[in-house]
Amino acid sequence: MNTLPIILWVAIPYASIAVFIVGHMWRYRYDKFGWTTRSSQTYENRLLRWGSPMFHLGILMVLAGHVVGLLIPREWLYAIGISEETYHFGATTLGTLAAALTLTGFAILIYRRRTVGPVFLATTTMDKVMYVFLGATMLFGTLATIVFQVFGSGFQYRETISPWIRSILGFQPQPELMADVPLLFQLHVLTAFALFALWPFTRLVHVFSAPVGYLFRPYIVYRSRDDGRGAQAPQRGWEAIKTPDPDRLHKL
Amino acid sequence: MKVMAQMSMIMNLDKCIGCHTCSVTCKQAWTNRTGVEYVWFNNVETRPGVGYPRGYEDQEKWGGGWVRTKRGRLKLRSGGRLAKLARIFSNPTLPEIQDYYEPWTYDYDMLLNAPKGQQVPVARPKSLLTGKNMKISWSANWDDNLGGSLETMQDDPILKKMSEEVKAEFEKAFMFYLPRICEHCLNPSCVASCPSGAMYKRAEDGIVLVDQDQCRGWRMCVSGCPYKKVYFNHRTGKAEKCTMCYPRIEVGLPTVCSETCVGRLRYLGLVFYDADRVAEAAAVEDDKALLQAQRDIILDPHDPEVIEAARREGIPDDWIEGAQRSPIWKLMQYEVALPLHPEYRTMPMVWYIPPLSPVVDVVTGSGNDGEDARTLFAAIDKLRIPIAYLAELFTAGDIGPVDAALRRLAAMRSYMRGISIDNERDERIPNAVGMTGTQMEEMYRLLAIAKYEERYVIPSAHNEQAHELEEMACSLDFDGGPGMGGAGPFGSSSGPAVPVAVENFHILADRQTADRPSTPGRVNLMNWDGNGSADGLFPPTAGPVRKTGKRKDPS
Ligand code: SF4
Numbered sequence: 001m002n003t004l005p006i007i008l009w010v011a012i013p014y015a016s017i018a019v020f021i022v023g024h025m026w027r028y029r030y031d032k033f034g035w036t037t038r039s040s041q042t043y044e045n046r047l048l049r050w051g052s053p054m055f056h057l058g059i060l061m062v063l064a065g066h067v068v069g070l071l072i073p074r075e076w077l078y079a080i081g082i083s084e085e086t087y088h089f090g091a092t093t094l095g096t097l098a099a100a101l102t103l104t105g106f107a108i109l110i111y112r113r114r115t116v117g118p119v120f121l122a123t124t125t126m127d128k129v130m131y132v133f134l135g136a137t138m139l140f141g142t143l144a145t146i147v148f149q150v151f152g153s154g155f156q157y158r159e160t161i162s163p164w165i166r167s168i169l170g171f172q173p174q175p176e177l178m179a180d181v182p183l184l185f186q187l188h189v190l191t192a193f194a195l196f197a198l199w200p201f202t203r204l205v206h207v208f209s210a211p212v213g214y215l216f217r218p219y220i221v222y223r224s225r226d227d228g229r230g231a232q233a234p235q236r237g238w239e240a241i242k243t244p245d246p247d248r249l250h251k252l
Numbered sequence: 253m254k255v256m257a258q259m260s261m262i263m264n265l266d267k268c269i270g271c272h273t274c275s276v277t278c279k280q281a282w283t284n285r286t287g288v289e290y291v292w293f294n295n296v297e298t299r300p301g302v303g304y305p306r307g308y309e310d311q312e313k314w315g316g317g318w319v320r321t322k323r324g325r326l327k328l329r330s331g332g333r334l335a336k337l338a339r340i341f342s343n344p345t346l347p348e349i350q351d352y353y354e355p356w357t358y359d360y361d362m363l364l365n366a367p368k369g370q371q372v373p374v375a376r377p378k379s380l381l382t383g384k385n386m387k388i389s390w391s392a393n394w395d396d397n398l399g400g401s402l403e404t405m406q407d408d409p410i411l412k413k414m415s416e417e418v419k420a421e422f423e424k425a426f427m428f429y430l431p432r433i434c435e436h437c438l439n440p441s442c443v444a445s446c447p448s449g450a451m452y453k454r455a456e457d458g459i460v461l462v463d464q465d466q467c468r469g470w471r472m473c474v475s476g477c478p479y480k481k482v483y484f485n486h487r488t489g490k491a492e493k494c495t496m497c498y499p500r501i502e503v504g505l506p507t508v509c510s511e512t513c514v515g516r517l518r519y520l521g522l523v524f525y526d527a528d529r530v531a532e533a534a535a536v537e538d539d540k541a542l543l544q545a546q547r548d549i550i551l552d553p554h555d556p557e558v559i560e561a562a563r564r565e566g567i568p569d570d571w572i573e574g575a576q577r578s579p580i581w582k583l584m585q586y587e588v589a590l591p592l593h594p595e596y597r598t599m600p601m602v603w604y605i606p607p608l609s610p611v612v613d614v615v616t617g618s619g620n621d622g623e624d625a626r627t628l629f630a631a632i633d634k635l636r637i638p639i640a641y642l643a644e645l646f647t648a649g650d651i652g653p654v655d656a657a658l659r660r661l662a663a664m665r666s667y668m669r670g671i672s673i674d675n676e677r678d679e680r681i682p683n684a685v686g687m688t689g690t691q692m693e694e695m696y697r698l699l700a701i702a703k704y705e706e707r708y709v710i711p712s713a714h715n716e717q718a719h720e721l722e723e724m725a726c727s728l729d730f731d732g733g734p735g736m737g738g739a740g741p742f743g744s745s746s747g748p749a750v751p752v753a754v755e756n757f758h759i760l761a762d763r764q765t766a767d768r769p770s771t772p773g774r775v776n777l778m779n780w781d782g783n784g785s786a787d788g789l790f791p792p793t794a795g796p797v798r799k800t801g802k803r804k805d806p807s
């Protein structure tokens with residue numbers, strides 16, 4: 001078999017997934033303090049008030065769409081009565097709506113980032129790189145949807161991309177499934193995997209801090225002085241007092 | 253009954269001269285860093301005035317604190333858990349930097365380094381957010397001493413509640429200073445608002461802290477606190493707040509603001525309270541009953557039952573003894589101390605002794621005897637406007653307790669004058685305000701001449717736990733070693749946790765060398781701590797130095 005498909009559709013995805021997982025573990029251990037949204041709302045709220053909720057809600061819808069479209073085999077959906085036509089119609093309309101929301105929000109946020117002085121100054125290089133890949137992924141995804149799903153006859157990604165993703169996740173990679181996928185979809189997939197590899201090193205880590213626990217914990221949190229120590233091990237020379245080892249005393 | 257200890261503070265407003273020493277020393281100790289330029293853990297406001305941030309007391313606008321629902325339960329004013337999560341992408345009640353002020357510095361070095369020209373060089377203000385020239389139009393105490401108050405005074409949320417005629421009268425009649433720190437509330441709405449659970453109340457001493465490793469920058473605490481005493485570090489993206497100088501408190505030292513207070517008006521000590529009854533007390537129906545409800549859950553540390561219960565909770569004996577000697581407990585007993593804005597229902601634990609001096613000023617100003625009990629009582633009765641204002645601050649508008657506290661202070665003034673000048677103890681005076689002469693003298697001692705050890709009764713954290721204290725190891729050899737704490741790869745201060753002291757050390761060093769908008773790499777003398785000679789303290793020599801010591805002209 002050709003090596004290029006193997007590199008593109010087996011090696012790159014696995015490498016990116018590995019970096020994603022190991023990267024997050026490393027970042028969490030090394031840099032808990034840097035693990036934040038780094039919100040810039042205090043600098044500017046007029047644009048953010050619109051852009052941020054649009055982008056975030058849109059991207060959450062996009063995420064949900066991808067889970068349904070990629071991870072759930074279509075036979076399962078048939079079984080609960082969602083036919084090919086219903087799915088296609090639903091996915092295309094909702095998907096387009098979500099894409100419009102996300103892209104508009106993204107555009108507002110990028111405009112804000114460039115034009116509002118303090119926000120621009122607070123933008124790191126890593127942020128900029130991340131925006132390029134995030135933007136590219138969203139752009140290719142939207143273009144592919146518009147070209148093939150909205151105006152085209154509809155590309156059956158649930159026969160190709162979806163089983164391929166599941167084959168990757170199931171450790172039985174089938175790169176041949178990706179061979180005839182249109183270029184826009186291929187680019188969307190590749191930029192997405194590049195983004196996954198970057199993910200742990202950007203502010204995107206805040207996705208994994210979505211504070212769901214807030215719904216279930218009591219309002220007031222008490223902590224003892226002793227267990228509030230976070231990542232810090234006891235300082236050298238300040239370990240807890242232990243009773244001396246009698247054997248060592250004998251040797252003296 | 254669940255006894256918990258709370259480290260709390262009382263400030264005697266009569267003695268505050270508005271010198272801002274507390275604010276400045278606090279800033280030098282804790283917020284002398286990029287990202288927190290605008291942050292004042294301690295600030296001193298002139299009242300009447302708008303406070304800091306501007307108009308923070310207007311909870312209709314900022315949505316801080318708790319409200320009581322019709323069913324008698326407490327609810328966060330800006331919405332419960334689901335509402336908070338729904339607004340997480342853009343928090344509608346978050347103050348913007350402009351509500352505080354845009355931080356700035358001056359390009360001082362221009363005064364020395366400007367090229368020869370027609371004009372005298374000036375140091376222009378440079379924004380610390382954009383680095384550009386800026387026009388300074390607001391700051392943390394812009395209306396200090398009622399400066400410009402005619403323009404801003406109508407924005408004072410307290411005055412807004414009072415009538416028009418009051419506003420006009422006010423400036424002539426009344427002015428005092430209100431130093432504020434975090435209240436370390438018993439029912440902290442900041443903690444309740446934090447989606448990540450990064451904020452917590454320390455079980456041992458009730459100090460409210462932000463876990464910097466767990467904070468994810470959701471900013472809900474900033475809106476949640478009605479006193480606006482949680483700030484957002486705009487560089488690190490984390491919340492920061494007054495820590496009650498916990499590293500000092502742990503070793504038995506008072507906070508920096510107390511230690512350096514010029515008026516010596518701050519008192520620090522423990523109180524015991526019944527944690528089981530906090531929620532109930534914070535939810536009493538009438539706002540005006542909140543003060544009494546809070547007084548009721550504070551426990552008498554001499555009561556054998558309380559002592560027994562405290563021991564059961566594992567409170568060590570020296571802490572119980574500390575609570576018994578606590579100046580806070582005593583001042584609360586005299587009922588001269590009042591909480592700030594109890595109507596926010598957070599059960600604040602920094603209390604204030606309301607100022608009598610405005611009353612005295614009016615009395616003496618009109619040619620009367622400012623130390624005569626009857627004249628003072630009459631004046632208190634007559635000066636309804638200032639007293640109503642104090643009541644809006646300290647008792648949710650209930651005149652009674654403010655009145656009582658001022659009467660006791662007035663009685664003390666005149667009783668003590670009797671003792672020291674006429675050498676007579678007129679017991680009628682203390683009796684008129686429900687105290688005995690001995691009590692009054694004790695109160696006088698505590699308010700007027702108490703020494704350091706009496707003002708600050710701080711039992712240190714326990715020796716057997718010393719190895720766990722954050723600040724005990726202040727050498728530089730911790731895991732990771734020196735050199736951490738600068739700008740990491742993921743933005744300001746990323747990287748592993750460093751002890752607080754080390755972090756400040758590096759930050760100070762950075763500030764001394766990096767805070768130069770126009771000539772980076774040179775020391776800013778404003779930030780130089782006077783120790784040693786930092787790199788860049790002297791300008792680089794421009795060319796080879798001749799034997800004579802004169803510099804060669806570079807051209
Ligand atoms: S005053 Fe302090 S403890 Fe109280 S709500 Fe505000 S930040 Fe929290």
Ligand code: SF4
Pocket residue numbers: 267268269270271272273274275296429431512513514515516517
């Ligand atoms: S140092 Fe003391 S006297 Fe000076 S402003 Fe602060 S509280 Fe008032």
